[in-house]
Amino acid sequence: MKDLSIKELVTACNGTFCGSESLLEEKIDGVVIDSRIVKSNYVFVAIKGENTDGHIYAESAVKAGAKVVISEQDLSADVPYIKVESSPRALQDIAKYYRMKKNFKVIGITGSVGKTSTKELVASVCATKFKTYKTIGNFNNELGLPLTLLQVEDEQVVVLEMGISDFGEMHLLADIARPDICIITNIGYCHLETLGDRAGVLKAKTEIFDFANADTKVILNKDDDMLSGVTFNAPVFYGIENKDSYVHADNIVDNGISGIMFDAYVGDKMLKKVCVPLPGMHMVYNALAGIAVGCILGIEEKDILAGIMNLKAVGGRNNIIKTDKYVLIDDCYNANPVSMKAAIDVLSKADKGDGRRVAVLGDMFELGSEEAAYHKSIGEHINRKKIDVVVCIGSLSKNIASAIDSSDKIRVYEYKDVDSFLEEKDKVLMKGDIILIKASHGMNFKKIVEELSL
Template sequence: MNNHTLQQMTLENIARACGGTYVGEDTLRGSEITGAVIDSRQVEPGYLYIPIRGERVDGHRFIPDVFEKGALAVLSEEPLENPAGPYILVASSEQALKDIAEFYRSTLAIKIIGITGSVGKTSTKEMISAVLEQKYNVLKTEGNFNNEIGLPLTILRIRREHEAAVVEMGISEFGEMHRIAKVAKPDICVMTNIGQCHLENLIDRDGVLRAKSEIFDFLKPDGHIVLNGNDDKLITVSEAHGVKPIFYHVEDGTAPAADITYEVTADEIENKGLRGLNAVLHFPEEDCQIHEPIPGVHNVYNACAAACVGRIMGLTNEEICEGISHAKTIAGRTNLITVGELLVIDDCYNANPVSMKASLDVLAQADGRKIAVLGDMGELGENECEMHYEVGKYAANQGVDVLFCCGTLSEELAKGAQRGHTQVMYFKTLDKMMLALVPYLRNGDNVLVKASHFMEFSKVVEAICKAWEE
């Protein structure tokens, strides 16, 4: 057996797992795949290629190419004429992907930590991974691979050397979390908060809680639940399928709940601005001083969540605090980029009212001119205009010197910011905004770039960096 193959992932087992029909040489039925992808450009020898029908491109058209690259087999929603290798005929490639990943998960002894919540999933994932890496070989979600396609692909990236996996689990509608939890079957469920995300489908925060609580549907009987004890909705969760949650709490001026015992608490928070923060973590046995290199007081919550997971996974308090000190940001998530004498806060991966305000809090700590480049926030439901207006108001109150914004809803954001001393520049399109923004910047400026992913504000970061590197 090839050491690089996925154990028990033979073509015969894969076909059985997804209810497909194997078509090809019988001698290959027992062959194990070496990986599985939906992007034909990522195919390597021995891989299973899973073609997805998208709005613009049908992955089936690349089937001949992947066989040339050495793919062991492919899935297909239609019979293939003279294929260059075996294939598995399925009704739906997307459903088959989930079924295959679910089967693969059943063969693994690895502990999986599933993270959900309205805000902070990615930064919490990074923090938990940094802590667990003090003791384990950890696989973690890459990019935005946290939905019904991304989560199964993340599971299929787990290899024999991995000892723990930290996976994001994002949703936008009821039932979706149930479907991805069925694939991941997490050993530890972490919920960061219940906010105002995807309200067009989930209606209100109670709906968000119900939808995200579907993560508990496939929690293992000996599993663990880690919840933010500062969140008024999460503290109402007393148990799920017989598992009692572990809570953490951050001193933020509100009193801890009297009827909850906290595994980890944090206080004495010292904000060091863009250099991160210091705090004291209180464990049942001792107190530990921590330094967190990521800016933003909200990241203390991520540290507490990571500390709870670390304790469940058998790390010492010293290892936990050391891991926290090594946490890093990733592109698009409060990622600090210094270009020349300009500081860019790249936070353009996604946005909602809570994360917008948290990013503005980070910008407010900077020395020099504070420039916010903001765009539309998606999926906020019927109160979306009011929410954009409130963020604009918040930007002005936080002392933002100049606000650049574009997008249909951001016209409300601009209106909210037209108060105090904030200079507001509103544009209908991204291109027009960038033409005005780049030459406007000067040495010593601090620039926050943030909007929902569909606004493509990564182009703004690229344009600024390109201009200032020249």
């Protein structure tokens, strides 16, 4: 954060300042909602959550260096604070004010699958020409996104991941972020308990356009049947199957877990030998989105190619870990039917050497009334791939196991939870195996990655 005074905070969140007026012109250096990471000249936003109430830590935050507290409650006289009706809303309003004050471009990325990997790739391309800031970790929701914006200092481009689970949430995020470039990666089977079906997902995701103007650029995946019909602001389409997409790929060479290479066409111009150092056909889509952004921002071809080549994996997302015993495909951060099938495709194409291709799969959450059928579709997908061993963990994953052909071709193991599997891992796994690890975040498959990485 840079050049924001306490007086501006009061104005931005329509609050009431309680403290010495001499503080109003002082600048602040950061905004946090966790009192444990407060530093000198920071603002602490006291938020009441499910497990704790930030107001309890207001005094300790000031002692740790906080210049002012944003609070829904009256605080003691020795704590300078801004009284507001809603602390979360105040945080959002301050972030919106700061975004409008600063002259940086915002690229907003949403979609059912691939938000994080697309964000990483787009940021890598942008960083070849501009000072670039990007969403860190999972700071992509109604609290994380404003905190991300408030971390920006003198960066020229900010790449935001925008995650939602219900109607209206994207409207809120778009109001705060006001993206100059909007990217939607795909419309899949996510959060169906709240969004109903893919039509509902499309409606919720396209709320990203709610605060767009005539200059807002829209980048969409034309191979997605729900997005191909979107016409808002004459989108720049990208794709693999649809060769009439303005940005499209051809001559794709899959190098297994070493990555993927292709030629890209931008209009009638060709970018030869685009090298993505991470595996999977889905990475081609991410790269095409990055190429589209690079062209819109006037980044030279050589720099776009370098940005893609310099891409680094993020833990829990298509991350290759090589140990003395195994090769792990760490994709444990989250899962839905589309991303799980894509991960299985990566495993199926991997060179297994003298080992086996092993899929350690867990439950996928928030799939609504058809959750059993979606899990069965994973087993049916595995039947068509080159997989040697499948480990199914969790109550829903028994549906994956039941759909796998009961032949000697694929060995199937079932466990009720992560700990049960880890107790028997040495009976299931062999040295030299290449192992995919994937499930919804709540399954805590990170524990499996950590255990097998030792």
